Amino acid sequence: MTEKFTDGQIMDALMELDGWTLEHGKLTRNFKFANFIQAFGFMTSAAIEAEKINHHPEWFNIYNKVNVQLVTHSANGITHLDVKLAKKMNDLV
Numbered sequence: 001m002t003e004k005f006t007d008g009q010i011m012d013a014l015m016e017l018d019g020w021t022l023e024h025g026k027l028t029r030n031f032k033f034a035n036f037i038q039a040f041g042f043m044t045s046a047a048i049e050a051e052k053i054n055h056h057p058e059w060f061n062i063y064n065k066v067n068v069q070l071v072t073h074s075a076n077g078i079t080h081l082d083v084k085l086a087k088k089m090n091d092l093v
Contacts, residue, residue, distance in 0.1 A: 004077035013083045020086050026058070026069040027082050031093060033064045042066060042092055049088040055081040057089075 005013065013027075014020060020029045033039040043059070043066055050056045058069040068089065070082035 002072055002075050002079040002081055004072070004075040004079060005083075010078050013078070017083065017086050018090055020090075022078075023069070025077060026071040027078055027086050028067075028069050029086070029089070031066045031068065031089075033066070036063050039064050039066050042089075045092050046085075046089050049092070050085055053081060053084060055085055057085065 010022060014022060017027070017029075019031075020027050022028070031039070031042065033042060039061055043061060046057065046068075055072070058071070060067045070085055071077065072079040072081055
């Protein structure tokens with residue numbers, strides 16, 4: 001099982017994650033793209049990265065916006081998997 005981060009570890013991680021915040025115990029970021037095709041392309045690329053690490057986002061898409069929340073349900077909190085996926089998503093943008 002993956003270890004849940006402490007509050008201090010979460011704050012340290014957020015300092016390295018441009019655009020991400022902590023909302024309701026989840027790493028959260030709202031991405032905005034030029035159009036639906038770019039938003040969907042991002043989601044497709046992010047899905048491939050998520051599958052590689054077997055860790056999947058909670059997300060919502062409307063037209064050019066993708067709202068993402070990351071949390072490790074099995075650990076009941078944020079873990080290194082959430083930070084890893086957040087960094088991958090930032091790299092994709």
